[in-house]
Amino acid sequence: MSDKKISAAPSWLGLSDDRKQFLFLPERAEVVRRIFELAIGGMGSYAIANYLDERKVPTFTNSESWDHTSIDYMLRNRATYGEYQPKSFAGGHKKGIPSGPPISDYYPAVIDRKTFETAQIARRQNLANRGRKGNDLANIFAGLAKCAYCGHELIFHRVANVQVLACDQVLNGKGCTRTAWTYEDFEITVLPFLAHPALVERAQGDRKVKLVELADKIANLPTSQEPYAVRVDISVLLKGIIAEMVVHSAGIVSNPRLPSASITKDVRGRFLEIRLWDGPLEKCICIS
Helix, strand or coil, X not given: CCCCCHHHCCCCEEXXXXXXXXXXXXXXXXXXXXXXXXXXXXXXXXXXXXXXXXXXXXXXXXXXXXXXXXXXXXXXXHHHHCCECCEECHHHCXXXXXXXXXXXXXXXXXXXXXXXXXXXXXXXXXXXXXCCCCCCCCCCCCCCEEECCCCCEEXXXXXXXXXXXXXXXXXXCCCCCCEEEEHHHHHHHHHHHHCCHHHHHHCCHHHHHHHHHHHHHHHXXXXXXCHHHHHHHHHHHHHHHEEEEEEECCCCCCCCCCCCCCCEECCCXXXXXXXXXXXXXXXXXXXX
């Protein structure tokens, strides 16, 4: 095997003493896996960077904080599953241009190809539904809640300074019922429901383990010193637990409201149905 060049090694790899083999830097490799897990769980690069900073995860450079561009680059980097693309730097190209076909299994893979491709799909969805870039993870149910009437996604929206979940068909002016669920009320209704001991007790196997972890994080969220990071963890867990979430946000309203009507919040009798992965359909009713 020819000698490797340290400059060609991804930041989560080092070289053996004889410079003939790449070696994992275990702590960095684990960070890379976590970044992909968060991306697949629905987190964008800004959210991931904020999460790592709040957890005080060391960067791979001399920088004191994570930058979203480095997260983006890592998530696009095929070296994560072992591929190497030879490049030519002739003509002063600083980043180089591809020279020949990519080489498979050149690096030790930190993730598999399926995980990489799944992350690309999640990134495209994140870009299509990009929310705020700050330190507040506004909607931990992003990508999960569907409208019971038309099947479209419920979107985080503000109505007269109140945050709500409303059908995207309403927000796009394409119809459906103009009845929303106040986000704060939705969250304090659904999270305790999922953390209830009776629901956890009925669960089996890996689903039970995740529900126990979710219940623990929900219980500790009010006093957590890392609220943003914990909300990210909860959001990722929800996507691994919930297979289907159908929201009947209009409650006892039998007829969809006219497109010209204002959006009404928190109609009495609204409810949602939740199906856990490999689990039964659960119904959560909110009457107010």
